[in-house]
Amino acid sequence: MVVVLYMGLFAMSFDFVSGYTGYLSFGHAAFYGTGAYFVVLAANGQVPGIPGGTPFMITLVLGAVLAGLLALVIGSVSFRLTGVYFAMITLGFAQVIYELIRSWGYVSTNPTEGATVSGDALAIGVPYVDALSLDVGRLTGESVENLLGLGIDLSATVVSYYALGIVVVVCYFAMQRIVHSPFGRVMIAIRENEERARAVGYATYRFKLAAFAVSGFFGAIAGGIFAAYSRSVAPDGTFYFLVTADALITTIVGGFGTLAGPIYGTLFNQGLEDVLSTESGGIATLLREGLPASALEADLFGVSLELFVNTAVDGRAPLYLGIVFVLFVLFVPNGILGTLRDRLGGTVGKRLPDHLRRYLR
Amino acid sequence: MLLETEGLTKRFGGITAVDGVDFALETGELCSIIGPNGAGKTTFFNLLTGVLEPSDGRIRFDPPGEGDGERRALAGGGSGSTDSVLDITAASPDETALAGIHRSYQITNLFPTLSVLENVRVAAQASRGNDSWKLWRNVADFEDHYAEATRILERIGLAEEAETVTENLSHGEKRSLEIGVALAGDPDLLLLDEPTAGVSSEGVDDVVALIEDVAADHSVMLIEHNMEVVMDISDRIAVLHRGELIADGPPEDVRGDEAVQEAYLGGYGREGSEAAGADSEGDAADRDEDAAADGGRRASAGGESR
Numbered sequence: 001m002v003v004v005l006y007m008g009l010f011a012m013s014f015d016f017v018s019g020y021t022g023y024l025s026f027g028h029a030a031f032y033g034t035g036a037y038f039v040v041l042a043a044n045g046q047v048p049g050i051p052g053g054t055p056f057m058i059t060l061v062l063g064a065v066l067a068g069l070l071a072l073v074i075g076s077v078s079f080r081l082t083g084v085y086f087a088m089i090t091l092g093f094a095q096v097i098y099e100l101i102r103s104w105g106y107v108s109t110n111p112t113e114g115a116t117v118s119g120d121a122l123a124i125g126v127p128y129v130d131a132l133s134l135d136v137g138r139l140t141g142e143s144v145e146n147l148l149g150l151g152i153d154l155s156a157t158v159v160s161y162y163a164l165g166i167v168v169v170v171c172y173f174a175m176q177r178i179v180h181s182p183f184g185r186v187m188i189a190i191r192e193n194e195e196r197a198r199a200v201g202y203a204t205y206r207f208k209l210a211a212f213a214v215s216g217f218f219g220a221i222a223g224g225i226f227a228a229y230s231r232s233v234a235p236d237g238t239f240y241f242l243v244t245a246d247a248l249i250t251t252i253v254g255g256f257g258t259l260a261g262p263i264y265g266t267l268f269n270q271g272l273e274d275v276l277s278t279e280s281g282g283i284a285t286l287l288r289e290g291l292p293a294s295a296l297e298a299d300l301f302g303v304s305l306e307l308f309v310n311t312a313v314d315g316r317a318p319l320y321l322g323i324v325f326v327l328f329v330l331f332v333p334n335g336i337l338g339t340l341r342d343r344l345g346g347t348v349g350k351r352l353p354d355h356l357r358r359y360l361r
Numbered sequence: 362m363l364l365e366t367e368g369l370t371k372r373f374g375g376i377t378a379v380d381g382v383d384f385a386l387e388t389g390e391l392c393s394i395i396g397p398n399g400a401g402k403t404t405f406f407n408l409l410t411g412v413l414e415p416s417d418g419r420i421r422f423d424p425p426g427e428g429d430g431e432r433r434a435l436a437g438g439g440s441g442s443t444d445s446v447l448d449i450t451a452a453s454p455d456e457t458a459l460a461g462i463h464r465s466y467q468i469t470n471l472f473p474t475l476s477v478l479e480n481v482r483v484a485a486q487a488s489r490g491n492d493s494w495k496l497w498r499n500v501a502d503f504e505d506h507y508a509e510a511t512r513i514l515e516r517i518g519l520a521e522e523a524e525t526v527t528e529n530l531s532h533g534e535k536r537s538l539e540i541g542v543a544l545a546g547d548p549d550l551l552l553l554d555e556p557t558a559g560v561s562s563e564g565v566d567d568v569v570a571l572i573e574d575v576a577a578d579h580s581v582m583l584i585e586h587n588m589e590v591v592m593d594i595s596d597r598i599a600v601l602h603r604g605e606l607i608a609d610g611p612p613e614d615v616r617g618d619e620a621v622q623e624a625y626l627g628g629y630g631r632e633g634s635e636a637a638g639a640d641s642e643g644d645a646a647d648r649d650e651d652a653a654a655d656g657g658r659r660a661s662a663g664g665e666s667r
Contacts, residue, residue, distance in 0.1 A: 177496075177497060177499070178496045178497075180499050180500055180501075181495055181496050181497060181498055181499065181500060182486055182492050182493045182494075182495055182498070182500050182503060182506075183493055183494060183495065183496045184496075184500070185479070185482075185483050185486065185493075185500055186483065186486070186487075186493050188472075188475065188483075189472055189475075189483045192472035192473060192474060192475055193470060193471065193472050193473070195470065196466075196470050196471065196472065196542070197472075197483075198453070198454040198455050198458075199410065199412075199454050199455075199458060199463070199464060199470075200458055200463070200483070200484040200487045200488075200542060200543075200545070200546055201455050201458035201459045201484075201487035201488055201546055202455055202487050202493065203453070203455045203456075204455070207493070210494075214496075
């Protein structure tokens with residue numbers, strides 16, 4: 001479930017620029033990768049000027065600032081184009097960086113495989129204050145016993161989950177704030193009608209560029225916390241264009257142009273993937289163990305049900321996710337949150353209490 | 362002189378859409394621009410607002426008084442700003458807007474999924490300096506934007522529709538909102554491009570009343586095909602024909618001008634107003650169809666590129 005956090009945040013940053021200004025940033029993986037690589041390289045002391053032991057929170061922000069600057073560079077060229085051409089040129093930029101990172105010997109001895117954090121675990125919290133920091137990581141994370149004297153024990157993964165969760169929530173509120181600021185309204189105006197936005201006096205180019213930089217910043221934060229958690233980064237998992245595609249898919253499932261939507265989309269996709277996967281508790285295991293032997297051997301168009309489960313269900317999550325995605329695009333074009341808002345006639349937070357009250361009466 | 366053009370020319374390939382227009386507008390005037398389809402009227406507007414860059418000639422704009430030091434800085438673009446006159450020849454649409462020239466469009470060009478209030482509010486926000494760059498403040502804190510927007514909605518008669526999603530408005534209401542969005546920028550010069558286009562004959566009176574109301578405290582340039590309206594409300598009429606300014610003067614003079622009769626009016630004033638009125642309405646309908654075939658919004662951006 002930790003994956004929901006960093007992928008969700010990444011999808012949110014993608015939605016921030018794509019869903020609000022209407023410019024599809026197909027090269028968003030470049031920012032995710034920048035954040036991830038920066039954190040790993042900084043932890044290994046490979047970034048000039050940043051000593052090895054610099055707290056993770058600082059390198060995370062520095063990486064994000066770097067990605068924001070990268071976004072300014074990419075954006076300053078790309079925003080001269082619109083529509084599909086904008087999407088293509090950002091994709092082009094990202095692929096160039098991907099190839100570069102894949103063959104950059106400085107990163108590690110085997111750049112195609114990526115780099116790994118060699119030192120201590122990375123901690124989320126207040127820099128330089130040990131008591132207020134928590135190590136995160138799949139294997140290296142801190143576990144907490146007897147939390148605040150409440151008798152609650154948290155395992156390393158759970159601690160990582162909440163630590164990353166805090167970062168994501170902070171980022172969400174930050175982006176939410178920007179979306180509801182006058183600046184955010186200009187972004188929406190650009191999405192709705194860029195020509196008119198210019199005609200009423202907005203230098204749209206600058207607004208788009210700023211939005212892109214902010215988006216790149218948060219995209220890199222997502223990459224950074226991913227790197228801290230997994231402790232290793234590979235070009236294919238960070239800079240590759242399919243990482244952007246993941247964000248695009250979850251954004252569309254969750255609701256384009258709704259900031260929280262991508263989180264729900266990621267949750268939905270990951271949930272479905274977990275249910276359909278082979279690993280513990282997946283639906284294939286459930287069917288194999290739950291059904292009586294006679295049912296498993298039952299004939300189904302010439303093959304036994306067990307064989308069918310093994311070939312068509314077991315580990316075929318992407319297939320079904322693809323189908324679900326197609327169904328979403330066809331029947332729920334506004335995504336989960338977007339449709340919910342349409343039904344409720346406003347944002348969920350504002351409208352849901354009224355609706356619930358109606359049922360309670 | 363509020364606005365002055367000098368030999369303003371726009372060429373598209375071999376076609377000259379606007380040809381050496383020398384035009385001047387006094388503060389407070391309501392000047393109508395008329396001419397047959399393809400005469401270059403919308404292109405003229407596009408040049409004034411910076412949507413298109415002139416092939417030749419100059420545009421100077423001299424916005425009156427209040428706090429224009431700041432405006433001037435915002436408008437940038439101008440090179441010859443030694444005195445108070447702005448050279449907006451090469452300015453971009455946002456720069457001309459900040460300088461004080463706002464326009465409405467021939468084909469409705471609003472923010473379709475936003476509320477009526479937000480359409481006007483976001484336009485009002487644009488003219489308030491750095492407010493739009495405040496990333497960290499909630500938009501609800503800026504009460505003056507809302508107050509301004511509400512004031513304008515009352516003026517254009519859409520106060521009750523404030524929360525309606527714009528695309529659900531009737532056509533006539535959208536035409537009024539077009540003017541409202543243009544007003545929100547607190548313009549010194551308002552360019553109205555066929556505000557009555559496609560409005561039913563009963564609706565035209567409302568729009569005309571709105572134009573007269575707005576013209577009372579703004580300088581207005583109006584493109585209009587409805588001759589009744591033009592003759593009725595204009596202080597001055599300028600006639601464009603094949604990109605050239607063939608007449609410019611008070612309505613009575615223009616009505617009697619030989620060249621104008623020939624080019625456009627088709628005998629208006631000689632054979633009585635009834636026939637001409639019907640004629641011009643037919644024109645407007647034709648033009649709407651043309652625009653639709655061109656693909657809606659694009660058409661207004663490209664303007665009359667013929």
